[in-house]
Amino acid sequence: MAVASLIVQKFGGTSVADADRIRAVADYVARTRRRGVRVVVVVSAMGKETDELLRLAAQVSDTRPGREMDMLITAGERKAMALLCMALHDLGVPADSFTGSQAGLITDNEHTKAKVVEIRADRIRSALEEGRVPVVGGAQGVSLQNNVTFLGRGGSDTTAVALATALSADACELYTDVSGVFTADPRVVPGARRLHRVSFEEMLEMCAAGCPKPEMRSVEFARNHGVKLHVRSSFTWEPGTWIEEEDPQVEQPIISAVVSDASEAKLTVTGVPDRPGVAARLFRGLADRLVNIDMIEQNISIHGTTDISFTVPHADLPAALDVCRTLQPEIGATGVLSDDEIATVSLIGAGMKTHPGVSATMFETLANEGINIEMISTSAIRITCVVRRTLVEQAVIVLHDAFKLEAE
Numbered sequence: 001m002a003v004a005s006l007i008v009q010k011f012g013g014t015s016v017a018d019a020d021r022i023r024a025v026a027d028y029v030a031r032t033r034r035r036g037v038r039v040v041v042v043v044s045a046m047g048k049e050t051d052e053l054l055r056l057a058a059q060v061s062d063t064r065p066g067r068e069m070d071m072l073i074t075a076g077e078r079k080a081m082a083l084l085c086m087a088l089h090d091l092g093v094p095a096d097s098f099t100g101s102q103a104g105l106i107t108d109n110e111h112t113k114a115k116v117v118e119i120r121a122d123r124i125r126s127a128l129e130e131g132r133v134p135v136v137g138g139a140q141g142v143s144l145q146n147n148v149t150f151l152g153r154g155g156s157d158t159t160a161v162a163l164a165t166a167l168s169a170d171a172c173e174l175y176t177d178v179s180g181v182f183t184a185d186p187r188v189v190p191g192a193r194r195l196h197r198v199s200f201e202e203m204l205e206m207c208a209a210g211c212p213k214p215e216m217r218s219v220e221f222a223r224n225h226g227v228k229l230h231v232r233s234s235f236t237w238e239p240g241t242w243i244e245e246e247d248p249q250v251e252q253p254i255i256s257a258v259v260s261d262a263s264e265a266k267l268t269v270t271g272v273p274d275r276p277g278v279a280a281r282l283f284r285g286l287a288d289r290l291v292n293i294d295m296i297e298q299n300i301s302i303h304g305t306t307d308i309s310f311t312v313p314h315a316d317l318p319a320a321l322d323v324c325r326t327l328q329p330e331i332g333a334t335g336v337l338s339d340d341e342i343a344t345v346s347l348i349g350a351g352m353k354t355h356p357g358v359s360a361t362m363f364e365t366l367a368n369e370g371i372n373i374e375m376i377s378t379s380a381i382r383i384t385c386v387v388r389r390t391l392v393e394q395a396v397i398v399l400h401d402a403f404k405l406e407a408e
C-alpha cells in the first residue's frame with residue numbers, strides 16, 4: 001500500500017489537555033513525518049478551556065457581544081497551537097502555528113457560529129513546501145469584514161475537514177479520547193464493538209440521533225468534498241473507524257449502531273382543529289422564535305380534531321411553550337402539554353433500506369421489556385422511538401443485543 005503523502009491530523013481538547021499530552025502529540029506528529037508523510041495539524045483548546053472561557057464571560061457580562069465572545073474563545077486554540085509548536089521544535093521538527101485567519105479560513109460574520117465560505121490556504125501550502133508542519137488553531141476563521149470568528153462548539157473538526165479539502169489531503173484524522181465510532185456508547189453497553197468503517201450517510205444519521213462525535217457539520221463537509229475521515233484515539237494510537245463513501249461492492253450491514261439522545265423535550269398541542277393552515281400557523285410561529293424542531297407527529301383526526309406532538313432541544317422548550325400557549329386560542333386548540341422526561345433511541349443501518357422486519361423486531365424488543373413507545377419517526381436508514389428517559393439505557397442494551405451488534 002502506498003503511504004499517503006498528506007494527512008490532516010486534528011487533536012481534540014483531551015488530546016492536548018496538559019503539558020505531557022502536548023509532548024505526546026508532538027512526538028506522534030514527529031513519527032508520522034519520519035514515515036515520509038506531510039502533516040497539517042489542527043488543535044482544539046486544551047481540556048475544558050472553552051467551557052471555562054464561556055463561564056468566565058458569563059461571570060463578567062450579561063450582554064456578551066458576539067465579536068468579543070469569538071475573540072475570547074479562539075484564544076483557547078491559540079494557546080494550544082503555540083505550545084504544540086514549541087514541543088515540535090524541541091524534537092527538531094520545524095513547525096509554525098497559524099490562527100484560523102492566518103490559515104486562510106474565511107467565514108461569514110455570524111459570530112459564535114460562523115460558516116466557512118472560502119479557504120485560502122496559500123500560507124499553509126508554502127509552509128508544507130518548505131518542509132514545515134503547519135499547526136492551525138481549530139474552530140476559528142476571519143470574516144469578510146475582517147473580524148475574528150468562532151465556528152461553534154466542535155468546530156475544530158470542520159477546520160480539519162476544510163483544510164483537508166483545500167489541500168486535497170489523502171485523509172483527515174480526528175484524534176480524540178475514544179478509539180472510534182462504536183455500535184453503542186461503550187459506557188452503556190460494555191460489549192459495544194468499534195466499527196471498522198461507517199458510511200457518511202450512516203454517520204450523519206448517527207450524529208443527528210445523538211452521537212456526540214464527530215461534529216455533524218464536519219461529516220457533512222467531508223461527504224460533500226469526498227474527504228475520508230478516520231476517527232481514532234490519541235491515547236492508544238490504534239487504528240479507529242473510517243468514515244467514507246458507501247462501498248457499492250459490499251453488502252451494507254442491516255444495523256450498524258444504536259444511538260440514544262436525552263437532549264430533547266416533547267410538546268403536544270391537543271384538540272387541534274383538523275383544517276388546512278393550522279399546522280402551518282403553529283410551526284411558522286415556532287420558526288419565528290428560532291425553535292429547532294426535530295420529530296413531528298400528528299394523529300388521525302377524530303371528530304374533526306387532532307393532536308400534534310413534536311420534540312425540541314431542552315434549551316428551546318421555554319420559547320416553544322410560550323409560542324404554543326400564545327397561539328392556542330387563535331388556532332382553537334384545547335391544550336398544550338410539555339414533557340422533558342423523554343429520550344430517543346435510534347437504530348441506524350444502511351442495510352435496513354432493503355430488509356423487512358427491522359421495525360417489527362425493534363418494537364417487539366422494546367415491548368418485551370415493557371418499554372412503551374411514545375413517538376416513532378423514520379428515515380430510509382434510521383428508526384427512532386421516543387421512550388421514558390429513565391428507560392432509555394435499558395432500551396439501548398436490549399436493542400444492541402437483539403440485533404447481535406456485539407458479534408462481528
Ligand code: ASP
Pocket residue numbers: 012013044045050051076138139152153154155156157
Ligand atoms: N474548543 C472548541 C470546543 O470545545 C472547538 C473544538 O474543540 O472543536 O467546542
Ligand code: MG
Pocket residue numbers: 012013044154156
Ligand atoms: Mg472539542
